[in-house]
Amino acid sequence: MRHSGDQILAINLEPRLSWRTIKSIVMTTFMIGAFVAITIPLFAIVWSLVSHGVAVVSRSFPDFFTATIPVVSRRSGPGMGPAILGTLLCTGGATLIAVPLGILGAIYLNEYGRTSMFARLVRFMAMVMTGVPSIVMGLFVYVLWTMRFGYSAFGGALALACLMLPIVIGATEQMLRLVPDHMREAAFALGASKSRVILLVVLPAALPGIISGCLLAIARAAGETAPLLFTVGAATAYNPHLFEDANTALSVQIFGNATSSFAAAQERAWGAALTLVVLTFLLTLIARVIAARFAAKR
Amino acid sequence: MQTALVKPTRPSRPGYRLDGQDTMPAATDAPIVFALDTLEVYYGSFRAVRDVSLDIGKNEITAFIGPSGCGKTTVLRCLNRMNDLIPGARVAGTITYHGIDLYGREVSATEVRRRIGMVFQKPNPFPKSIYENIAFGARINGTRERSKLDAVVEKSLRAAALWDEVKDRLHGSALAMSGGQQQRLCIARTIAIEPDVVLMDEPCSALDPIATARIEELMRELKQTYTIVIVTHNMQQAARVSDRTAFFTAEVDPKAERRTGVLVEYDVTSRIFSNPRDERTENYITGRFG
Numbered sequence: 001m002r003h004s005g006d007q008i009l010a011i012n013l014e015p016r017l018s019w020r021t022i023k024s025i026v027m028t029t030f031m032i033g034a035f036v037a038i039t040i041p042l043f044a045i046v047w048s049l050v051s052h053g054v055a056v057v058s059r060s061f062p063d064f065f066t067a068t069i070p071v072v073s074r075r076s077g078p079g080m081g082p083a084i085l086g087t088l089l090c091t092g093g094a095t096l097i098a099v100p101l102g103i104l105g106a107i108y109l110n111e112y113g114r115t116s117m118f119a120r121l122v123r124f125m126a127m128v129m130t131g132v133p134s135i136v137m138g139l140f141v142y143v144l145w146t147m148r149f150g151y152s153a154f155g156g157a158l159a160l161a162c163l164m165l166p167i168v169i170g171a172t173e174q175m176l177r178l179v180p181d182h183m184r185e186a187a188f189a190l191g192a193s194k195s196r197v198i199l200l201v202v203l204p205a206a207l208p209g210i211i212s213g214c215l216l217a218i219a220r221a222a223g224e225t226a227p228l229l230f231t232v233g234a235a236t237a238y239n240p241h242l243f244e245d246a247n248t249a250l251s252v253q254i255f256g257n258a259t260s261s262f263a264a265a266q267e268r269a270w271g272a273a274l275t276l277v278v279l280t281f282l283l284t285l286i287a288r289v290i291a292a293r294f295a296a297k298r
Numbered sequence: 299m300q301t302a303l304v305k306p307t308r309p310s311r312p313g314y315r316l317d318g319q320d321t322m323p324a325a326t327d328a329p330i331v332f333a334l335d336t337l338e339v340y341y342g343s344f345r346a347v348r349d350v351s352l353d354i355g356k357n358e359i360t361a362f363i364g365p366s367g368c369g370k371t372t373v374l375r376c377l378n379r380m381n382d383l384i385p386g387a388r389v390a391g392t393i394t395y396h397g398i399d400l401y402g403r404e405v406s407a408t409e410v411r412r413r414i415g416m417v418f419q420k421p422n423p424f425p426k427s428i429y430e431n432i433a434f435g436a437r438i439n440g441t442r443e444r445s446k447l448d449a450v451v452e453k454s455l456r457a458a459a460l461w462d463e464v465k466d467r468l469h470g471s472a473l474a475m476s477g478g479q480q481q482r483l484c485i486a487r488t489i490a491i492e493p494d495v496v497l498m499d500e501p502c503s504a505l506d507p508i509a510t511a512r513i514e515e516l517m518r519e520l521k522q523t524y525t526i527v528i529v530t531h532n533m534q535q536a537a538r539v540s541d542r543t544a545f546f547t548a549e550v551d552p553k554a555e556r557r558t559g560v561l562v563e564y565d566v567t568s569r570i571f572s573n574p575r576d577e578r579t580e581n582y583i584t585g586r587f588g
Binding site for chain 1: 378380383385408409410411412413415416418420422423424425426434435437438439484487488491
């Protein structure tokens, strides 16, 4: 093979600095800049959490997660055990209330109600509920439950469930809507009843997305403080009872200890913050593994 | 559940009528499965199809041909009540299935679809394994034992000429198959519920000629066991596989000033393609349409 030298000289394939390339460079720079800008606060948070928190937690390693909280907050020493249990109780209770209700509600909205007046009303209400500040939810449960039955982890669970419900409904309905109609048709054409179509085809197809949506709601609920201040009360000892007596939670402890003027309390707040983040992260990880198992099975 | 499809409302009517005359020649004396009488289909207030009267014979392949928008798919979807799923769709006139009014008060659409299966234009396997796709129908009908499910899966895949290609990856995803294999999987899935009729809505339009030929060959085999109704845009396909052909076209509805589908001619396939009685049919099959 031999190339004609004249022709090669005539064709110039080298990049030229045109208006289009300039625009491309400018926009790419902006996008990289935006990415860097949003990662800076993220890394700053993780860094400060880890640098402060790890020291506190490691100083009294397993004790920090198991020991009770010092009654006098200026006293130094470990202990977030009751708060971890309280967070698990409140968030777990809220999940048990909000996730089934929310998923069933979303199934109604997308598979049955569709564009009916009632469905539209429910959808609108769920949207409005998303915008209600968490402290108002706390106040609502305070009046409805706590004033009658006193402080308990269940009151906190109720308030968190109110916060989670619209998120679960919204995310689940979105995921159900993404399941293509031709899959429903395929199942109907095989003589499947509507409930079978939903249970065996629509829900499995939407499951990974539904799990993600629920996790988002759980993670948000685990970090909420305001509604718990009203409903859970304050405790420094373990309280494994869901319905009885005041309890506590990590978020409440972070708030209380961080605003304290004693260095020992502030340290505990850092430890509690790190614990909360790790707890949420572990939860997400476990749910992802379960979701992946499901996906592989299908 | 099993008693849902009883109660004959009227004896099935022989022949097919257009403009009041019974003109369908008795080319075969196949028993009648479906009898459509002055069928009209509405989507909301829009009349999509009008005046469709024809009979569909047992163990025959009946093809619906015609240009886009002529209502052939709409009519097909009425035969297993898939149109029930579209909000606002309704039917006037009658369709009887073995003499039973398909849209009768006591007929359950779910029971209808267990007997009248459907294969769609785009292959639509479930995002599950090949095995689970086929076993779906058996499972919803209450089969639980693994050995029975295994037998159903093998039998259906063999009937759809797919067994040898997939027997080593039954538990792999159905979505990893080629388009032609996916469509044969959908056919296998449909015949796994042992229906009486298989409806096919342009089953080959997304496939290449080789895959199309395999499906056509399969249809000829399935005809021994099932009654098949196929909608196709491909006139050669109708000519190759079908026993009878119905030609639909879209014409302006005198009532609504909109184009609605009408049945022009229904006859033995060889006659439709060699000696059609209606000028519109001749124009369409010779490519002079529109």
